[in-house]
Amino acid sequence: xxxxxxxxxxxxxxxxxxxxxxxxxxxxxxxxxxxxxxxxxxxxxxxxxxxxxxxxxxxxxxxxxxxxxxxxxxxxxxxxxxxxxxxxxxxxxxxxxxxxxxxxxxxxxxxxxxxxxxxxxxxxxxxxxxxxxxxxxxxxxxxxxxxxxxxxxxxxxxxxxxxxxxxxxxxxxxx
Amino acid sequence: xxxxxxxxxxxxxxxxxxxxxxxxxxxxxxxxxxxxxxxxxxxxxxxxxxxxxxxxxxxxxxxxxxxxxxxxxxxxxxxxxxxxxxxxxxxxxxxxxxxxxxxxxxxxxxxxxxxxxxxxxxxxxxxxxxxxxxxxxxxxxxxxxxxxxxxxxxxxxxxxxxxxxxxxxxxxxxxxxxxxxxxxxxxxxxxxxxxxxxxxxxxxxxxxxxxxxxxxxxxxxxxxxxxxxxxxxxxxxxxxxxxxxxxxxxxxxxxxxxxxxxxxxxxxxxxxxxxxxxxxxxxxxxxxxxxxxxxxxxxxxxxxxxxxxxxxxxxxxxxxxxxxxxxxxxxxxxxxxxxxxxxxxxxxxxxxxxxxxxxxxxxxxxxxxx
Numbered sequence: 001x002x003x004x005x006x007x008x009x010x011x012x013x014x015x016x017x018x019x020x021x022x023x024x025x026x027x028x029x030x031x032x033x034x035x036x037x038x039x040x041x042x043x044x045x046x047x048x049x050x051x052x053x054x055x056x057x058x059x060x061x062x063x064x065x066x067x068x069x070x071x072x073x074x075x076x077x078x079x080x081x082x083x084x085x086x087x088x089x090x091x092x093x094x095x096x097x098x099x100x101x102x103x104x105x106x107x108x109x110x111x112x113x114x115x116x117x118x119x120x121x122x123x124x125x126x127x128x129x130x131x132x133x134x135x136x137x138x139x140x141x142x143x144x145x146x147x148x149x150x151x152x153x154x155x156x157x158x159x160x161x162x163x164x165x166x167x168x169x170x171x172x173x174x175x
Numbered sequence: 176x177x178x179x180x181x182x183x184x185x186x187x188x189x190x191x192x193x194x195x196x197x198x199x200x201x202x203x204x205x206x207x208x209x210x211x212x213x214x215x216x217x218x219x220x221x222x223x224x225x226x227x228x229x230x231x232x233x234x235x236x237x238x239x240x241x242x243x244x245x246x247x248x249x250x251x252x253x254x255x256x257x258x259x260x261x262x263x264x265x266x267x268x269x270x271x272x273x274x275x276x277x278x279x280x281x282x283x284x285x286x287x288x289x290x291x292x293x294x295x296x297x298x299x300x301x302x303x304x305x306x307x308x309x310x311x312x313x314x315x316x317x318x319x320x321x322x323x324x325x326x327x328x329x330x331x332x333x334x335x336x337x338x339x340x341x342x343x344x345x346x347x348x349x350x351x352x353x354x355x356x357x358x359x360x361x362x363x364x365x366x367x368x369x370x371x372x373x374x375x376x377x378x379x380x381x382x383x384x385x386x387x388x389x390x391x392x393x394x395x396x397x398x399x400x401x402x403x404x405x406x407x408x409x410x411x412x413x414x415x416x417x418x419x420x421x422x423x424x425x426x427x428x429x430x431x432x433x434x435x436x437x438x439x440x441x442x443x444x445x446x447x448x449x450x451x452x453x454x455x456x457x458x459x460x461x462x463x464x465x466x467x468x469x470x471x472x473x474x475x476x477x478x479x480x481x482x483x484x485x486x487x488x489x490x491x492x493x494x495x496x497x498x499x500x501x502x503x504x505x506x507x508x509x510x511x512x513x514x515x516x517x518x519x520x521x522x523x524x525x526x527x528x529x530x531x532x533x534x535x536x537x538x539x540x541x542x543x544x545x
Contacts, residue, residue, distance in 0.1 A: 019179060019349050022350075023179040026179060031351065032351065033348055034348070034349040034350075036347070059443040059444065059446050059447050060443075060444060060447055061344050061348070061440040061441075061444050062520040063518060155178075
C-alpha cells in the first residue's frame, strides 16, 4: 500500500488534489481512498489530506502516520508544520517551489506549480489552481500514469487549461 | 459506471435512482451533503421529487410519515442530534407501518460538541421498530441504500429502514463506486393501508388495551419476517449485480479461536488486525455485524469473543457487547472504543485481542481500566 499526505492551506484545493489522485489511481485499475483530516478548518489555515493507493481493496480507515510520499502544495506551511513528520525513511517529498529544499535522507523533488498555474492563466478568485498541475508531477514520479492523470482531470474539470498545466508540470519537474 | 465518490454522495446517487416522490430534510449541522446533493438533483431536474425543506428534523420525519401514509415513496437523511430530535416521530413511523428509508450519518452526541463518528445516536433508536443496518464502504453504502427501499417496502415488512454510515470516516471518505443499472429491481411502492386524501377518514384514534398489543405484535412479527426478506433481497441483488454482504461480514472466522465483533468502518479495520494477528500465530477472525435490527442469530461455538462498541449505555456498558451476551448466552471481552471519532488503528484492535480478558470491559484510552 502506498500512502500519501498532502499539505496545503484551506481553500487551496488540497482535498480536490487528493480526490484527483484517487480517481487517477482508480483509472489505473488500482484501489484508492482519499480523505481530509477534519477539524475546525478555515480559509488559509494549514490543512492535510490523505490518499491511499493499493492493488487490493483498502480496509484501513485510521489516519496515515507514516506516509511514503509527502506533497507540499504551499511551501509557507513549512514555517508552522513539520511536513516531514512520520515520513518513511527514504520517502519522497514533492514541493511546490522554484527551489529544491535540502531534506537529507529523503528523495526530494520541486516543481513551481504556482508559476505553471499563473502562466496557464489557471487562476480562480485571485488564487492559482495547484491541484490539477500537481497531477502532472505525480505522473512524472510514476505514481499514476499520465493518461489516467489527464482522464481524471478531464472527468472533473472541463477547462482544458487544467490539462495543459498538468502537462507543463510533467515536463518541468526534474527527476 | 466506475467513479470516485464519498459515502454521502453514494447514498444520494442511490436515492436519485430509486426516485422517491417526497424527500423532506432539515439542512443544518449535523446534517450532511446527502440532502445537499439530493437538493441539487431536484433543482437540476435530474430527480423529479417533491423536496420539502422543513424547519426541524422532527418535522422532516413528520412530513415523510404524512407523505408515506398516502403511498408515496419517501426518503430523508439525518445525523446525531438531528436523529434524536426525530425520536418521537421515528416511533410513529414504525407504528404507522410506513416504509420510509433514512440515511443516518453516525456522529457523537453533545456535549462536548463533537461531529465525529460514534454509533450512540442510532443505538438510542434501537427500540423504535426501525430496521437498522451499518455499512463500512462507499460501495456498501450505495448498494445497501438501494436494497433498503426494496426491504422496507416489501409486503411482509412495511417498516422503516435506517442505513447507518460512520461520520467522516465513511460519510466524507472518497473511494471507488460502481453504480448499477437498477432495471426493475425496485418495483413501484404499493402500500396496502395507504389513505386517500380525496376520501377523508379518521385515523389514529384511540386504541384500547384490547387492541394495542396486537399492533405491537404485528411490528414484532414483521421484524422477524424481515430476516427472510433481507436474505432474499441480498440474494437477488447478488445474482443481478454481483455484490453480496449478509447479516454479518465474516473474515477468516471459520478456524478462528478468537473473533472480533464490531460495526461500521471499525469492522474493516479489524480485518487488517486479523491478518496482523494471524502472522503472529493468533487464530483471529472478524465478524462485522451489518444488521443490528433485526438482530441476527449468531453462533460463536467455543471461540473467544471480543466486542468493540462505538457506543455505550451509561451504567450498563457497550450495547453490542451486552446484546451478544444476552442473545448468545456467552461471556465476551467488551471494548468501548472510537467514541467521538477517537482514532482506533488496526494495531490497537490487535492489542485488544492479544490482551483480552473474557468477561471484562475496557474503555480504550482511559486509565485505569475497569
